[in-house]
Amino acid sequence: MESPRSFLTHLECPECHREFNADRVQTFCQDCQSPVLARYDLTAAARSFNPAGVALRPRGIWRWSEILPVRRDKFRLTLGEGDAHLLPALRLGSSLGLTQLYIKDESTNPTGSFKARGLAVAVARAMELKLREFVIPTAGNAGSALAFYAARAGVRAHVYMPKDAPPANQAEVRQAGADLQLVDGLINDAARLAGDLARKKHWFDVSTFKEPYRAEGKKTMGLELAESFNWQLPDVIVYPTGGGTGLVGMWKAFTELESMGWIGSHRPRMVSVQAEGCAPIVQAFKTGAKRADPWQNAHTLAAGLRVPVVFADRLILRVLNESKGTALSVSDTEIIQAQKELAQSEGILAAPEGAACWAGLQHLLRDGWAKTDEKIVLFNTGSGIKYL
Numbered sequence: 161m162e163s164p165r166s167f168l169t170h171l172e173c174p175e176c177h178r179e180f181n182a183d184r185v186q187t188f189c190q191d192c193q194s195p196v197l198a199r200y201d202l203t204a205a206a207r208s209f210n211p212a213g214v215a216l217r218p219r220g221i222w223r224w225s226e227i228l229p230v231r232r233d234k235f236r237l238t239l240g241e242g243d244a245h246l247l248p249a250l251r252l253g254s255s256l257g258l259t260q261l262y263i264k265d266e267s268t269n270p271t272g273s274f275k276a277r278g279l280a281v282a283v284a285r286a287m288e289l290k291l292r293e294f295v296i297p298t299a300g301n302a303g304s305a306l307a308f309y310a311a312r313a314g315v316r317a318h319v320y321m322p323k324d325a326p327p328a329n330q331a332e333v334r335q336a337g338a339d340l341q342l343v344d345g346l347i348n349d350a351a352r353l354a355g356d357l358a359r360k361k362h363w364f365d366v367s368t369f370k371e372p373y374r375a376e377g378k379k380t381m382g383l384e385l386a387e388s389f390n391w392q393l394p395d396v397i398v399y400p401t402g403g404g405t406g407l408v409g410m411w412k413a414f415t416e417l418e419s420m421g422w423i424g425s426h427r428p429r430m431v432s433v434q435a436e437g438c439a440p441i442v443q444a445f446k447t448g449a450k451r452a453d454p455w456q457n458a459h460t461l462a463a464g465l466r467v468p469v470v471f472a473d474r475l476i477l478r479v480l481n482e483s484k485g486t487a488l489s490v491s492d493t494e495i496i497q498a499q500k501e502l503a504q505s506e507g508i509l510a511a512p513e514g515a516a517c518w519a520g521l522q523h524l525l526r527d528g529w530a531k532t533d534e535k536i537v538l539f540n541t542g543s544g545i546k547y548l
């Protein structure tokens with residue numbers, strides 16, 4: 161079987177629309193301090209693959225290679241990520257009168273979280289562009305994912321993690337043989353250190369949105385959702401938002417699918433759930449701001465949501481507004497309760513970030529923002545096993 165080709169054409173800054181050569185190493189738009197996004201020749205891609213063909217390919221993210229950035233098959237790194245189950249949540253749903261509640265359960269990804277999707281693609285594309293040493297600041301799961309994909313690729317990873325990150329994440333990074341540096345501070349403090357070292361030592365910095373391709377990996381969640389619902393997107397997607405890669409990536413996936421003629425114009429309302437102790441996007445959304453202010457004294461047990469400075473804030477807020485979505489925060493007490501309910505009524509051992517979505521949906525129903533007969537998808541972004 162001939163391996164699929166990528167229809168990647170260039171990268172684009174969503175703020176100033178400047179174009180960047182995608183076959184060189186790129187980071188972000190320095191002028192706008194904005195992420196840059198991958199662009200594809202979608203007309204040509206649509207001529208070269210179709211929904212029926214995608215369904216027949218081996219499971220995983222590389223089924224979508226035409227609209228992913230890696231050009232040669234030998235660089236398509238995999239540990240079996242993607243194609244996480246979309247589980248109907250009948251018991252949980254009916255407890256609140258919901259008739260169409262689903263959970264996209266990302267906990268089955270390698271290294272136990274959806275970070276695998278993003279890092280698989282970022283490391284694969286970086287390898288193709290001849291990069292061999294990586295650095296990442298992380299709240300936990302991204303560091304684990306980088307460590308394991310770097311091991312799989314046979315290259316070096318340096319992981320900068322707050323010292324209060326889940327011990328399981330620290331152990332995972334060490335187990336994979338990566339260089340683990342514990343930082344006295346938050347993910348943005350780790351990011352500053354990682355950025356300095358990247359410049360000094362010529363390591364490639366794969367921080368959230370500081371390179372273009374993690375978002376492409378996470379985009380596959382949106383592609384899979386569209387396919388699972390037979391190319392009719394649901395009404396509401398509830399997503400635990402830290403750096404926003406998944407939210408922005410899925411929205412981009414929907415635009416690309418429509419451009420290829422695979423879906424129509426119906427879009428889900430996108431909901432960002434954050435923790436009360438760190439909710440910069442919620443605050444910005446409520447005030448109608450275009451940018452999010454840094455959050456002071458961030459604290460929550462949901463480590464993946466402890467992101468006080470959001471580099472892709474403009475993109476996230478645009479998705480929430482364009483989709484007629486919303487943003488809301490939940491308390492750690494609600495998260496713990498929601499985690500129990502997911503475990504006991506659906507058998508899902510959810511990460512606190514994933515559980516936050518179930519807690520958030522309860523707010524949306526109470527406020528009448530979501531209706532009980534709508535098709536609603538919650539994202540369980542990781543496994544709860546790391547937090548036990």
Ligand SMILES: *Cc1c(COP(=O)(O)O)cnc(C)c1O
Binds near residue numbers: 514
């Ligand atoms: C990183 C992480 C998040 C936040 O994801 P973004 O796409 O960066 O917003 C949510 N849940 C878990 C389990 C995570 O590891």
Ligand SMILES: [Zn+2]
Binds near residue numbers: 173193
């Ligand atoms: Zn720009």
